[in-house]
Amino acid sequence: MRMFMNDYSEGACPQIMDALLATNGEQCVGYTEGDPHCKHARELIRAACGRDDVDVEFCIGGTSANVIGVTGLLEDWEGIICTPDGHINVHETGAVAACGRTVLPTDDADGFLSPEAAERVWQFQTSCGRHMTRPGAIYISNTTESGGVWDLARFDAICDWADEHGLKIFLDGARIASGLTSPAADGLTLEHIAARCSAFYLGGTKNGMLMGEAMVIADPKLKAAFPYVQKERGGLLAKGRLLGVQFETAFAQPADGGEALYWQLARSANNCALKLRDGMVELRFEPYRHSDSNQQFFTVSTSQQQAFEAACNCETFFTLPDGRRVIRFVTSWATQPSDVDELLSLAETLA
Known part of the structure; x- marks a missing residue:
């Protein structure tokens, strides 16, 4: 993955x-x-x-x-x-x-x-x-x-x-x-x-x-x-x-007058992140604060955290007082919707 x-x-x-x-x-x-x-x-x-x-x-x-x-x-x-x-x-x-x-x-x-x-x-x-x-x-x-x-x-x-x-x-x-x-x-x-x-x-x-x-x-x-x-x-x-x-x-301004590459890359990363967020929420994973950017944080159990981390190297930011973990998924210019689909397929097995 x-x-x-x-x-x-x-x-x-x-x-x-x-x-x-x-x-x-x-x-x-x-x-x-x-x-x-x-x-x-x-x-x-x-x-x-x-x-x-x-x-x-x-x-x-x-x-x-x-x-x-x-x-x-x-x-x-x-x-x-x-x-x-x-x-x-x-x-x-x-x-x-x-x-x-x-x-x-x-x-x-x-x-x-x-x-x-x-x-x-x-x-x-x-x-x-x-x-x-x-x-x-x-x-x-x-x-x-x-x-x-x-x-x-x-x-x-x-x-x-x-x-x-x-x-x-x-x-x-x-x-x-x-x-x-x-x-x-x-x-x-x-x-x-x-x-x-x-x-x-x-x-x-x-x-x-x-x-x-x-x-x-x-x-x-x-x-x-x-x-x-x-x-x-x-x-x-x-x-x-x-x-x-x-x-x-x-x-550089594209010849067709469209959006510069700098913004295109970020918009693509954001779109994948929001697809990921919406899919995780649909599977009833709990967001840790609301994010509309390419960083998405979720509160998960220790076993879920370990499975996600092993599969896609997401980072664990900290542990809450009740023992749950806050993990972060980040999308980039290179992330494809199919990559998000693969991650969501895994998430479905862990929900």
């Missing part, structure tokens, strides 16, 4: 592999500086964002992008507010803290940073003046760690709160393609995110590329700091054109 472990188990989608092979013999300037592919990719991304005043920079992966973006936005004495399960707080081995910046988690329990919880952190952190780390930014991710999709109203609410407090807004977009092509996006667009965020990135690693993320930067401080922080943190790729080739292929 095909793995449902994550959305980066495969290599790159055929179109991107073809582009890499076609340009393999070219000699280009290194470090994403001056090569035609990175230049073209930057132009395409600016056009997709509806802004020509942003910098577009290329990172090797999500943790690197988060570390460079967060540390470049903040002063030494500032911290960043996020949810308790935020990637920078849980899954990056303290990378942001190791660079001298403080992560300030809220008590949000659903993966979404809320104005109410952020306000509580703000009030506490500013209660003793210079004796405590002052918040300088907020961190959100689309999709969330539990597959939640930001819609326009929720996104604007937290951005409005941040603006009122003079805080910068950083969006982890490792799975932004899944979020924005989800039916739950409800009006949230790439152009709107670009208009409101200080910086965010477009994830490639988890959406059909070999590796790479494209950082979109509006904040003047991060624009100036990025080249130096990236080099200092070991995040600068010498063969930078490899990132440019992938992103120019993903964001």
